[in-house]
Amino acid sequence: MVHRDLFMAFFRVGMLGYGGGPSSIPLVYLEVVDRYKWMTAEEFSDTLCIGNTLPGPIATKMAGYIGYRQGGWLGSLVSVAATTIPTIVLMIILLTSLASVRHLGWVSGMTRGVVPVIAVMLGVLTWDFVRRSLKDLGQIPVLALLGLSFILTQTLGIHPALLIGALILFALLKPQPQPEPEDSCPVEGGRSE
Numbered sequence: 001m002v003h004r005d006l007f008m009a010f011f012r013v014g015m016l017g018y019g020g021g022p023s024s025i026p027l028v029y030l031e032v033v034d035r036y037k038w039m040t041a042e043e044f045s046d047t048l049c050i051g052n053t054l055p056g057p058i059a060t061k062m063a064g065y066i067g068y069r070q071g072g073w074l075g076s077l078v079s080v081a082a083t084t085i086p087t088i089v090l091m092i093i094l095l096t097s098l099a100s101v102r103h104l105g106w107v108s109g110m111t112r113g114v115v116p117v118i119a120v121m122l123g124v125l126t127w128d129f130v131r132r133s134l135k136d137l138g139q140i141p142v143l144a145l146l147g148l149s150f151i152l153t154q155t156l157g158i159h160p161a162l163l164i165g166a167l168i169l170f171a172l173l174k175p176q177p178q179p180e181p182e183d184s185c186p187v188e189g190g191r192s193e
Helices: 001-015 021-035 041-053 058-099 105-137 141-155 160-173
Strands: none
Touching: 001 021, 001 058, 021 041, 021 058, 021 105, 041 058, 041 105, 041 160, 105 141, 141 160
16 A cells, blocks of 8 residues: 555656656655655655755655655655656657657747746745744744855855755754753752751
8 A cells, every 4th residue: 555655646746747856846745745644844854955965866866765764665666666767758758759849839838838837836845944944943044044055056156965965964063952950859948958
C-alpha cells in the first residue's frame, strides 16, 4: 500500500511538474505534506534545504529520500522511478512531436503561459517558508537573512548551496543554551538542615 501511494504521489509530480525540479517542489509539498502527511511542513523545509546543497535534480533527490523514509530501499526506488520515467517518456514523445511544429505560435505561447503559473506556485511556497520562519525566529532575523541571502546570491553571485551549507554549519556549531539545573530536593519554607 505504501509503495503504491509513493508511486502515485511521485508519478503525479513527474507528470505535472512542467519546467523542471524547482517547479515540481510545490507539487511534492502538496503530495507529501498535504495529501499523505508523510512529513510536517518543517520536515519538508529541512529536506528541501539539505537537498538543495547536494548535486543533482532536487525532485529526484527528494523522491529518493522521502521514498526511503516511507518504504525503505524499495520505496526509494519506486519514488525515483515514478519521478523520472514519466519525464523521460514525455521528453522523447514531446520533443519528437514538437520539433516538427516548433515554428507555430501556440507552441512558444504554451511555454510563455506556463512560466507565470510556476512563478506563483514557487512564490506561495516561499511565502509559507517565510511565514513559518517569522514565527520561529522573529521579524528582524528573518528580514536580515532574506536581505543578506539576496545580496550574497544576486549581487555577489554566491551559489545558494554554499549559503545553505554555511547556515547549516552555523546552526550545528552554534552553542545551545543550557537548561537551568533543577534542584533535586526543594525545601519549602527556607533553610534545610
